[in-house]
Amino acid sequence: MSGIVRRFGSLIGMAAIVLFFAVSLPDTFLTARNWLNISQQISMLTVVAATMTVVMVMGDFDLSVGAMASLAGVIAAALFVAGWPVPVALASAVAVGLLGGIFNGVLVSVVGILPFVATLATLTVFSGLAFVVSDGRTVFGRDIPEGFAALARGGLPLGSADGRPLVLPNLTLIAAAVVAAVWVVLEQTSYGRRLAAIGGNAEAARLAGLPVTWLRLSAFAFTGAGAAVAGLMYASRVASANPTQGDGLMLTAIAAVFLGMTLTRGGQPRVLATLAGVVVLGVLDNGLTQMRVDSYVREVLVGAIILLAVGASALGRRSWRRQG
Amino acid sequence: MRRLSLDGLSRRFGAVQALDAVSFGVEAGTVHALMGENGAGKSTLIRILSGLDRPGAGTVAVDGAPLPPGDPAAVQSAGIRVLHQELHVVPALSVAENMHLALPVPRRLGLVDWRRLNAAAAAALERLGLSRIAPAAPMGDLGPGDQMLVRIAATLIRPEGAAAPWLYVLDEPTAALTGAEAERLFAVLDELTGAGAGVLYVSHRMDEVMRLASRVTVLRDGAHVSTRPMADTSDARIIEEMTGRALSDLFPPRAGAAPGPVALSCAGLSAGPLRDAALEVRAGEILGLAGLAGSGRGALLRALMGALPRQAGTVRVGGRALGPGTAAAWAAGLAYVPRERRSEGLMMRRPVAENVALPHLTALARGRVFLDHARQRRLAESQGRDVALKAASVAQAVGDLSGGNQQKTLFARALAGAPRVLLLDEPTRGVDVGAKFDLYRLIRRLAGGGTAVILASSDLPEVLGLADRICVLRAGRLAQTVENDGLSEADLLTLCYGRDAA
Numbered sequence: 001m002s003g004i005v006r007r008f009g010s011l012i013g014m015a016a017i018v019l020f021f022a023v024s025l026p027d028t029f030l031t032a033r034n035w036l037n038i039s040q041q042i043s044m045l046t047v048v049a050a051t052m053t054v055v056m057v058m059g060d061f062d063l064s065v066g067a068m069a070s071l072a073g074v075i076a077a078a079l080f081v082a083g084w085p086v087p088v089a090l091a092s093a094v095a096v097g098l099l100g101g102i103f104n105g106v107l108v109s110v111v112g113i114l115p116f117v118a119t120l121a122t123l124t125v126f127s128g129l130a131f132v133v134s135d136g137r138t139v140f141g142r143d144i145p146e147g148f149a150a151l152a153r154g155g156l157p158l159g160s161a162d163g164r165p166l167v168l169p170n171l172t173l174i175a176a177a178v179v180a181a182v183w184v185v186l187e188q189t190s191y192g193r194r195l196a197a198i199g200g201n202a203e204a205a206r207l208a209g210l211p212v213t214w215l216r217l218s219a220f221a222f223t224g225a226g227a228a229v230a231g232l233m234y235a236s237r238v239a240s241a242n243p244t245q246g247d248g249l250m251l252t253a254i255a256a257v258f259l260g261m262t263l264t265r266g267g268q269p270r271v272l273a274t275l276a277g278v279v280v281l282g283v284l285d286n287g288l289t290q291m292r293v294d295s296y297v298r299e300v301l302v303g304a305i306i307l308l309a310v311g312a313s314a315l316g317r318r319s320w321r322r323q324g
Numbered sequence: 325m326r327r328l329s330l331d332g333l334s335r336r337f338g339a340v341q342a343l344d345a346v347s348f349g350v351e352a353g354t355v356h357a358l359m360g361e362n363g364a365g366k367s368t369l370i371r372i373l374s375g376l377d378r379p380g381a382g383t384v385a386v387d388g389a390p391l392p393p394g395d396p397a398a399v400q401s402a403g404i405r406v407l408h409q410e411l412h413v414v415p416a417l418s419v420a421e422n423m424h425l426a427l428p429v430p431r432r433l434g435l436v437d438w439r440r441l442n443a444a445a446a447a448a449l450e451r452l453g454l455s456r457i458a459p460a461a462p463m464g465d466l467g468p469g470d471q472m473l474v475r476i477a478a479t480l481i482r483p484e485g486a487a488a489p490w491l492y493v494l495d496e497p498t499a500a501l502t503g504a505e506a507e508r509l510f511a512v513l514d515e516l517t518g519a520g521a522g523v524l525y526v527s528h529r530m531d532e533v534m535r536l537a538s539r540v541t542v543l544r545d546g547a548h549v550s551t552r553p554m555a556d557t558s559d560a561r562i563i564e565e566m567t568g569r570a571l572s573d574l575f576p577p578r579a580g581a582a583p584g585p586v587a588l589s590c591a592g593l594s595a596g597p598l599r600d601a602a603l604e605v606r607a608g609e610i611l612g613l614a615g616l617a618g619s620g621r622g623a624l625l626r627a628l629m630g631a632l633p634r635q636a637g638t639v640r641v642g643g644r645a646l647g648p649g650t651a652a653a654w655a656a657g658l659a660y661v662p663r664e665r666r667s668e669g670l671m672m673r674r675p676v677a678e679n680v681a682l683p684h685l686t687a688l689a690r691g692r693v694f695l696d697h698a699r700q701r702r703l704a705e706s707q708g709r710d711v712a713l714k715a716a717s718v719a720q721a722v723g724d725l726s727g728g729n730q731q732k733t734l735f736a737r738a739l740a741g742a743p744r745v746l747l748l749d750e751p752t753r754g755v756d757v758g759a760k761f762d763l764y765r766l767i768r769r770l771a772g773g774g775t776a777v778i779l780a781s782s783d784l785p786e787v788l789g790l791a792d793r794i795c796v797l798r799a800g801r802l803a804q805t806v807e808n809d810g811l812s813e814a815d816l817l818t819l820c821y822g823r824d825a826a
């Protein structure tokens with residue numbers, strides 16, 4: 001019995017949260033519409049957290065993702081203003097994310113700067129660049145092409161409820177595709193297992209013939225590109241771009257990965273667990289907002305729940321070690 | 325006479341009964357050896373008696389007074405000093421600080437008294453003849469052998485006001501030491517026992533145990549087999565009690581077949597401490613590398629493997645020049661068992677299967693990209709059987725295996741790709757006699773099957789027992805290559821020291 005609590009404690013906690021909201025918000029919470037809505041609300045975070053997982057399996061992390069998301073948004077907007085076609089502008093913004101990620105990777109794996117320091121510095125750089133590119137202003141209204149804004153509004157029709165259509169949002173589909181891709185890469189390819197090996201013991205990986213430098217560099221490229229994609233999704237959803245709009249994603253994404261790690265055996269980062277972490281955070285946010293909990297109080301509650309989950313799992317692991 | 329008594333100690337890890345009602349006593353004034361195969365429960369017993377782990381049942385008592393379980397401080401103040409098997413050091417802290425990790429730090433006015441801290445460390449190092457190691461140097465600057473010596477020296481520190489330790493518990497202290505370093509340790513042990521202290525001593529090196537111990541306890545599969553005075557037993561009997569089988573010759577006979585074509589050669593090789601090395605090893609041949617600590621034995625293997633950048637010179641495998649880097653080396657058919665399994669070899673928290681598959685991921689993948697979990701598991705299982713690995717399953721985390729079985733996991737990894745050339749650095753460190761017996765046969769069998777083997781070891785009997793030819797290194801240079809033909813241990817040691825064999 002106590003074994004079940006240890007292993008599935010976080011899952012039970014998640015179920016309890018859902019149950020709590022289902023009871024407190026009987027008419028709105030457990031509806032298909034609300035869950036589709038949640039899926040869209042968390043789609044950006046999902047993309048950032050999933051690609052963050054790629055570096056976290058190596059035991060690294062990337063603090064610059066939020067700034068990169070903002071930067072990608074304003075770059076796309078600047079290119080729209082300059083009259084570039086939407087697909088080209090989007091591809092360019094993602095390319096910038098890829099380059100930024102590669103830059104992080106070079107700093108960490110070639111130059112050998114600690115990820116914390118390197119990505120803290122690039123966070124500042126990317127954030128500054130976002131202000132430079134946008135001149136500190138928000139781009140919105142007519143400067144944002146209709147086609148771009150429509151992307152976030154559209155989706156796959158699923159039928160209707162209460163006389164209104166139910167739609168699986170495009171952003172949710174993108175997030176699902178990213179999670180699926182990261183899952184395949186991390187769990188089903190030798191590339192992914194090599195990243196995990198670096199997290200397990202970098203020196204052993206090197207001596208076993210793994211190209212550690214290249215692997216680390218490429219993993220950061222993933223994370224940078226993911227951050228840019230999330231930034232574009234965000235810009236599309238709010239049909240505007242400003243140089244700080246993605247900044248909040250970084251801490252929440254890392255929190256989601258950590259929450260997910262409480263679910264896995266051995267406490268390792270895995271992408272499906274990360275997704276579960278994102279869902280918990282999204283459900284909390286959605287439910288508490290619907291209950292009209294003040295947004296500052298909401299932050300306190302969310303922080304407390306993260307601590308509770310991570311702390312409980314740490315204690316569980318410790319007692320497991322003791323009893324063996 | 326002070327006495328430590330262990331009474332009915334039991335400990336389970338999941339399905340593994342690591343200790344099963346073990347009782348025996350250790351007395352002051354003697355060296356008491358604790359022997360057993362890998363996984364017999366020696367380190368578990370020591371973790372329990374030192375308070376790092378709690379027994380499922382049973383008590384540890386000093387002079388009849390039971391010690392509270394799970395309380396390292398109480399063990400310390402009962403006058404017991406413990407050296408654990410795994411290398412735990414803090415590389416960023418100084419040698420003196422590392423030596424005081426488990427001891428009260430000397431203070432003045434509530435602040436650390438650096439002068440006395442360093443002096444205490446220096447005095448303890450001096451006793452092991454280690455005045456060359458500066459107490460203020462960062463621990464990370466020392467090699468693994470020196471780190472082990474520092475940890476041993478740390479057990480000799482006597483904090484002011486504390487009672488003199490009367491029992492030293494040492495878990496495989498010589499596993500990482502060279503002959504000369506071990507001799508220095510033995511001299512100190514003589515001194516300690518002469519002054520009335522007791523030693524509980526774990527080692528897989530039979531000759532040491534025969535020489536040092538006056539009593540010996542044997543464990544097998546967690547159970548107590550015997551505790552006897554040395555005079556009432558013999559090495560053959562101890563081995564039989566440990567393994568449950570009689571092992572005749574530790575080293576298998578050499579095949580005597582003519583070696584095949586040159587499998588690996590190098591010329592003008594310089595890397596790290598190594599200067600201008602040239603050697604050749606043929607298919608089916610075992611080449612031993614002997615030399616004192618720091619002579620470049622390990623560096624030579626690392627340079628061949630591409631783990632140490634080659635500054636000059638070429639390496640050829642099967643006649644083809646080898647590119648830089650470890651990936652090229654594995655791809656060319658080299659396989660490597662590194663010296664430090666914990667820091668260089670294994671992913672401790674990952675399953676055995678992943679550890680075995682690590683260098684072979686591409687070869688194991690479907691279409692070279694997609695993982696084939698079943699194939700990976702089958703590979704680990706069959707390789708594990710080959711090296712007689714004892715693990716609950718290949719899904720078990722390597723860190724939960726005993727030291728010797730961790731070493732066998734590295735062998736399983738190296739052999740999984742059917743290598744052309746096998747590079748072994750201290751391959752049987754911390755491996756029990758039974759497992760050594762198995763590994764030696766395995767190495768011989770591989771050579772018989774046409775694999776070229778290069779074996780670097782500080783264990784001279786091992787080099788002499790296995791190698792066909794022996795390269796002697798001195799101060800980074802390949803000084804001499806000799807046929808291993810009627811060479812004695814003394815001859816080889818003389819060569820290592822740089823005088824010609826008499």
Ligand SMILES: Nc1ncnc2c1ncn2[C@@H]1O[C@H](COP(=O)(O)OP(=O)(O)OP(=O)(O)O)[C@@H](O)[C@H]1O
Nearest residue numbers: 337342362363364365366367368724725726727728
């Ligand atoms: N934390 C743990 N979790 C699970 N099993 C463990 C753990 N620690 C030890 N064991 C198991 O207990 C048994 C005894 O291990 P122990 O380390 O005491 O052996 P040992 O006699 O010291 O061997 P060696 O000579 O290889 O050091 C082994 O089967 C080992 O796998």
Ligand SMILES: [Mg+2]
Nearest residue numbers: 366367409727
């Ligand atoms: Mg042990």
